[in-house]
Amino acid sequence: MNPIIAGNWKMNKDPSESRVLIQRLLELAGDVRDRDVIICPPFTSLAAVSELIKNSRFKLGAQNMHWERNGAFTGEISGLFLKSLGCEYVIIGHSERRHIMGETDEMINKKLKTALEIGLISIFCIGETEKEREEGRTEEVILNQLKKGLRDIESEVHKIIFAYEPVWAIGTGKTATPRQASEVHKFIRKQFSKKITILYGGSVNAGNIDSLMAEKEIEGVLVGGASLKPEEFTRIIKFQQM
Numbered sequence: 001m002n003p004i005i006a007g008n009w010k011m012n013k014d015p016s017e018s019r020v021l022i023q024r025l026l027e028l029a030g031d032v033r034d035r036d037v038i039i040c041p042p043f044t045s046l047a048a049v050s051e052l053i054k055n056s057r058f059k060l061g062a063q064n065m066h067w068e069r070n071g072a073f074t075g076e077i078s079g080l081f082l083k084s085l086g087c088e089y090v091i092i093g094h095s096e097r098r099h100i101m102g103e104t105d106e107m108i109n110k111k112l113k114t115a116l117e118i119g120l121i122s123i124f125c126i127g128e129t130e131k132e133r134e135e136g137r138t139e140e141v142i143l144n145q146l147k148k149g150l151r152d153i154e155s156e157v158h159k160i161i162f163a164y165e166p167v168w169a170i171g172t173g174k175t176a177t178p179r180q181a182s183e184v185h186k187f188i189r190k191q192f193s194k195k196i197t198i199l200y201g202g203s204v205n206a207g208n209i210d211s212l213m214a215e216k217e218i219e220g221v222l223v224g225g226a227s228l229k230p231e232e233f234t235r236i237i238k239f240q241q242m
């Protein structure tokens with residue numbers, strides 16, 4: 001399996017800015033062969049990015065979706081619409097959605113189920129806050145997120161990509177050490193009899209990517225801020241084996 005490098009653009013880049021960014025990335029890293037690159041722009045840029053990457057090896061992902069396929073859910077987006085735009089992946093349960101938008105484990109569970117049903121691959125985010133880590137509750141929090149998020153779909157975990165994203169490391173410049181990340185990845189992996197894929201996310205940048213990817217537990221990364229800088233993201237995509 002190739003390492004997975006996913007870029008979450010969050011609420012940045014309008015369609016014309018997205019075109020510029022993806023074109024530059026394609027110039028710099030479009031030739032990469034041994035990495036799976038997933039680009040997750042805002043909803044409004046999916047069509048533009050989809051068009052530009054269609055003959056490349058880059059894949060398209062969305063940052064969220066609703067659990068229903070359609071209906072009276074003003075302002076929400078169906079996973080089926082994402083598929084029709086060429087998305088193969090969708091980020092589910094990102095900490096910004098949990099903590100800022102009030103998304104619950106139950107909502108996340110419904111989204112994961114729908115994504116499985118309609119054939120979108122979820123990038124399922126889990127992770128503890130700084131306070132929870134300081135209180136020694138990291139494993140308890142992760143276990144709870146896994147248990148509730150995966151209710152009734154435990155047998156399908158091999159079809160989901162997990163992203164361990166400690167909340168204290170997201171957008172803060174504080175990265176989990178490769179060892180801290182590795183320990184939690186091992187803990188997550190231990191919960192399942194099937195082999196699962198686990199990415200790390202949280203202030204990944206050009207300076208720490210090589211040491212993170214040197215950990216055998218870390219099978220890829222979910223990158224926020226640094227994925228908006230084409231040169232830096234290219235360095236992340238083309239990380240060097242240590």
Ligand code: PEP
Pocket residue numbers: 008010094165169170171172173201202203204222223224225226
């Ligand atoms: C993210 O958005 O998932 C993320 C990890 O952000 P950042 O890389 O900016 O910390």
